[in-house]
Amino acid sequence: MAGASRTGGNLVEKETTETDAVAAVAIGLSAVLFALAIAAMFERISLTGTLAGVETVTLLGGLLTALGVAVIAFGVGSRFGSVETDPDPSAGIIAGGGAAVPWVVIGGAVASETLGFGTAVGAVAAVAAGAVAFAATVLPREDVGSTLPLGSLLAVTGLVFFTGVIGPTWVWELGWAQQAAITAEFLIPVATLFTTLYGGWASAKAYGGFGARGRHMGAYVLVYLNAISIVAFLFTLVAYVVVQGVPGLLNGADIGLGTGPETTILGVSVTLPVSVPFVMNGVALFNDFQGVLPAIVGTVWLVIGAVLLAVPLGVGAAVFLTEYADRGRFTQVVEVATNGLWSTPSIVFGLFGFAFLIPRFGNGKSLLSGMITLGFMLLPLVVITSREAMLSVPDEYRDASAALGVSKWQTIRSVVLPAALPGVVTGVILGVGRIAGETAPILLTMAGGTFIPESQTVDVIGSFQFTSAPPFVANPALLEATSALPYQLYALITAGVGLGSSVSDPNAFRWATALILLIVVLSFYAIGIATRYYFRRRLRHN
Amino acid sequence: MSENQNPQPQTGTATTDSDQSLTTTTGETVEQTRDEWTNYEFQGEAKMTVEDLDVYYGDDHALKGVSMEIPEKSVTALIGPSGCGKSTYLRCLNRMNDRISSARIDGSVRLGGEEVYQDGVNLVELRKRVGMVFQSPNPFPKSIRENIAYGPKKHGDLDTGLLARLLNRSDADERDRLVERCLRDAALWDEVSDRLDDNALGLSGGQQQRLCIARCLSVDPEVILMDEPASALDPIATAKIEDLIDDLSEEYTVVIVTHNMQQAARISDQTAVFLTGGELVEYGDTDQVFENPHSERVEDYITGKFG
Ligand SMILES: Nc1ncnc2c1ncn2[C@@H]1O[C@H](COP(=O)(O)OP(=O)(O)O)[C@@H](O)[C@H]1O
Ligand SMILES: [Mg+2]
Numbered sequence: 001m002a003g004a005s006r007t008g009g010n011l012v013e014k015e016t017t018e019t020d021a022v023a024a025v026a027i028g029l030s031a032v033l034f035a036l037a038i039a040a041m042f043e044r045i046s047l048t049g050t051l052a053g054v055e056t057v058t059l060l061g062g063l064l065t066a067l068g069v070a071v072i073a074f075g076v077g078s079r080f081g082s083v084e085t086d087p088d089p090s091a092g093i094i095a096g097g098g099a100a101v102p103w104v105v106i107g108g109a110v111a112s113e114t115l116g117f118g119t120a121v122g123a124v125a126a127v128a129a130g131a132v133a134f135a136a137t138v139l140p141r142e143d144v145g146s147t148l149p150l151g152s153l154l155a156v157t158g159l160v161f162f163t164g165v166i167g168p169t170w171v172w173e174l175g176w177a178q179q180a181a182i183t184a185e186f187l188i189p190v191a192t193l194f195t196t197l198y199g200g201w202a203s204a205k206a207y208g209g210f211g212a213r214g215r216h217m218g219a220y221v222l223v224y225l226n227a228i229s230i231v232a233f234l235f236t237l238v239a240y241v242v243v244q245g246v247p248g249l250l251n252g253a254d255i256g257l258g259t260g261p262e263t264t265i266l267g268v269s270v271t272l273p274v275s276v277p278f279v280m281n282g283v284a285l286f287n288d289f290q291g292v293l294p295a296i297v298g299t300v301w302l303v304i305g306a307v308l309l310a311v312p313l314g315v316g317a318a319v320f321l322t323e324y325a326d327r328g329r330f331t332q333v334v335e336v337a338t339n340g341l342w343s344t345p346s347i348v349f350g351l352f353g354f355a356f357l358i359p360r361f362g363n364g365k366s367l368l369s370g371m372i373t374l375g376f377m378l379l380p381l382v383v384i385t386s387r388e389a390m391l392s393v394p395d396e397y398r399d400a401s402a403a404l405g406v407s408k409w410q411t412i413r414s415v416v417l418p419a420a421l422p423g424v425v426t427g428v429i430l431g432v433g434r435i436a437g438e439t440a441p442i443l444l445t446m447a448g449g450t451f452i453p454e455s456q457t458v459d460v461i462g463s464f465q466f467t468s469a470p471p472f473v474a475n476p477a478l479l480e481a482t483s484a485l486p487y488q489l490y491a492l493i494t495a496g497v498g499l500g501s502s503v504s505d506p507n508a509f510r511w512a513t514a515l516i517l518l519i520v521v522l523s524f525y526a527i528g529i530a531t532r533y534y535f536r537r538r539l540r541h542n
Numbered sequence: 543m544s545e546n547q548n549p550q551p552q553t554g555t556a557t558t559d560s561d562q563s564l565t566t567t568t569g570e571t572v573e574q575t576r577d578e579w580t581n582y583e584f585q586g587e588a589k590m591t592v593e594d595l596d597v598y599y600g601d602d603h604a605l606k607g608v609s610m611e612i613p614e615k616s617v618t619a620l621i622g623p624s625g626c627g628k629s630t631y632l633r634c635l636n637r638m639n640d641r642i643s644s645a646r647i648d649g650s651v652r653l654g655g656e657e658v659y660q661d662g663v664n665l666v667e668l669r670k671r672v673g674m675v676f677q678s679p680n681p682f683p684k685s686i687r688e689n690i691a692y693g694p695k696k697h698g699d700l701d702t703g704l705l706a707r708l709l710n711r712s713d714a715d716e717r718d719r720l721v722e723r724c725l726r727d728a729a730l731w732d733e734v735s736d737r738l739d740d741n742a743l744g745l746s747g748g749q750q751q752r753l754c755i756a757r758c759l760s761v762d763p764e765v766i767l768m769d770e771p772a773s774a775l776d777p778i779a780t781a782k783i784e785d786l787i788d789d790l791s792e793e794y795t796v797v798i799v800t801h802n803m804q805q806a807a808r809i810s811d812q813t814a815v816f817l818t819g820g821e822l823v824e825y826g827d828t829d830q831v832f833e834n835p836h837s838e839r840v841e842d843y844i845t846g847k848f849g
Binding site: 326394396397399400401402403404405406407410414415418419538539540 | 757
């Protein structure tokens with residue numbers, strides 16, 4: 001771009017040049033390295049193996065070195081005017097601090113461990129390395145300051161891996177009283193991940209030509225990489241459970257007319273065209289394939305019961321607090337109490353259920369006790385979120401309704417509550433996510449067992465009985481010990497090896513149980529989100 | 543159209559007539575309000591009569607001894623600087639001030655001869671007869687149809703619920719007739735007749751305000767109170783609202799607060815001027831108040847010298 005004089009008034013951005021392309025390639029390289037580091041961390045790629053025909057560690061090292069060299073080349077090129085940029089006088093103190101941190105680690109580790117000078121010298125070296133990196137970032141012009149220290153960091157780290165100084169089998173015994181060591185499997189992905197973040201940041205700044213625009217690009221890339229890593233983490237977690245759980249889940253599954261069990265739907269007896277024994281069977285001696293149906297049904301009823309208890313109570317309390325009670329000491333106390341209840345450990349709720357509810361409901365662990373315990377756990381969140389949602393309903397609606405002569409209660413019912421419903425549903429969704437996976441309260445109030453025969457599947461609807469004496473309705477199913485998925489999972493894990501005789505592959509059985517639990521919770525989520533979407537649609541104009 | 547945004551202590555103009563002025567301790571002279579300035583004589587019936595109305599918010603004396611008669615089927619404008627108590631006054635007429643816990647009201651307000659501030663007043667009935675339109679349009683986040691049917695439904699005049707539909711007693715036709723009538727009366731029907739089931743929040747600001755007026759008409763009011771109904775609207779939407787108010791005054795008694803003096807002059811039959819401190823200073827025929835006010839402070843306010 002010789003001759004293109006850079007005056008302050010350039011409105012149109014410069015066209016893409018080869019140097020821009022180099023910076024863009026550097027950003028792309030960072031993204032690839034980032035992905036590789038995450039994959040290595042979750043052992044999706046093996047450090048001892050090869051990747052694209054090269055040993056994995058060597059490849060990572062080579063790529064890191066290349067990225068570092070590219071970053072340095074860009075900065076130095078910019079300093080000597082061969083690359084057109086718009087740098088500030090200094091990269092700034094924050095960038096300096098950011099660059100100093102890894103150099104402190106490297107300086108300290110090299111001096112005290114690699115060179116064996118001991119802790120004191122190591123500390124001095126750490127500070128010195130950090131100070132040099134800080135100065136090298138802050139003192140020169142921004143283009144050099146934000147590339148040279150970080151580029152060298154990448155290059156040094158890359159060379160250490162590339163030359164095999166730290167290879168796939170490297171271990172650093174920490175020599176503590178406890179058994180503790182840093183292994184290559186841990187160090188290499190983590191170091192790659194962090195240095196790559198720095199590399200991506202520096203090359204994004206370079207791509208933006210430094211200055212304000214460069215900083216914008218740098219922040220943009222950092223935020224994106226961060227968001228991607230969160231999503232990747234979540235995705236990996238779910239994927240891991242799915243991969244481990246599917247074999248057990250589909251054990252003996254079959255599709256085809258007449259393969260499934262017979263069920264009665266609306267009074268008509270039909271034979272289902274699919275058969276998934278794991279979710280359709282309990283455990284029985286003569287079953288070909290064992291399953292967890294009783295626990296699934298138990299979990300579903302448990303959540304339904306808790307929601308039925310907590311939502312009316314919680315919304316009612318929120319209505320009272322926001323619409324009727326005067327704001328003051330009393331509402332403040334209630335607020336503190338609800339917040340405190342929400343942070344109360346679940347085992348405490350469980351203990352309450354165990355000590356207070358169980359003696360009152362037939363002196364045995366029962367579904368009802370579990371429902372009530374979890375309902376109380378859910379209650380504070382429902383109160384908090386419903387209150388929040390009602391407070392955010394504009395007072396104009398209440399005024400408009402009152403001016404039409406509509407009573408307060410009718411206003412709450414027809415205007416305030418519908419407007420607050422999406423918020424209430426959000427609270428219930430969050431709460432259900434928590435209680436559906438609770439193990440401790442169930443352990444104390446509902447129990448169940450490791451393997452539950454199909455005959456113990458609760459039938460809440462079918463068990464309602466009408467009696468001639470008060471209370472006129474009875475439901476024995478509610479008073480029976482029932483299992484739920486989290487507890488069954490816990491029981492399966494603690495039961496250890498003793499499972500072998502009942503289930504052909506205990507490990508697959510456990511993972512499949514975990515997967516089912518995940519699916520059940522996610523289904524509740526899906527129902528909640530769909531409900532919220534529906535209510536929101538009604539409140540909005542598109 | 544100047545408005546005194548910060549209610550300062552009044553520095554009224556000195557008058558030569560010592561009878562009309564009162565020397566304060568600070569040596570400034572403050573014009574003394576005279577009863578005859580607010581004694582508006584008109585033909586026809588008084589729809590609402592306010593006598594010696596005092597309103598306090600805690601220790602804050604927001605309205606001081608206001609008396610005025612509001613003639614039936616006409617437009618009464620209330621003007622005055624911000625914070626002088628216009629909204630407070632308006633809210634007394636349908637007892638919306640009851641909703642403010644710190645407010646205390648003394649005095650008498652009569653609607654067609656019946657005392658509004660007495661024990662046993664049916665607030666539902668009062669607010670049905672004295673409707674209100676607010677400063678910023680506040681339709682409910684419901685469909686246009688539901689917005690208008692809301693009041694009558696809650697009062698049990700319309701039943702379109704599930705049970706009524708099952709029993710084949712649904713008032714859906716009646717409701718649709720009501721919706722159409724109110725929307726026509728509020729000059730909105732032509733713009734929304736094809737999207738009655740759309741959410742009201744999708745309408746423009748001016749349309750929303752006319753919807754609020756239509757909603758107010760749905761319960762058959764006798765008096766319509768409007769608190770700066772056009773202050774959030776653009777000039778074209780404002781003009782539509784003004785035309786609408788003119789039409790409404792043939793059937794309804796309209797009381798409108800505005801800080802736009804041209805608007806008051808254009809649409810009202812009589813004008814009441816409140817000044818800072820919660821006093822009603824002058825009340826009379828709009829032409830008289832604007833062209834030949836008794837009070838010098840009112841003249842200053844109207845000509846923009848005030849404040
Ligand atoms: N809800 C309230 N609580 C306490 N004071 C209020 C309230 N509403 C109005 N006031 C006070 O009463 C006075 C008159 O207010 P308002 O009637 O809103 O005036 P205007 O409508 O003429 O601008 C002001 O001083 C205001 O601060
Ligand atoms: Mg006002």
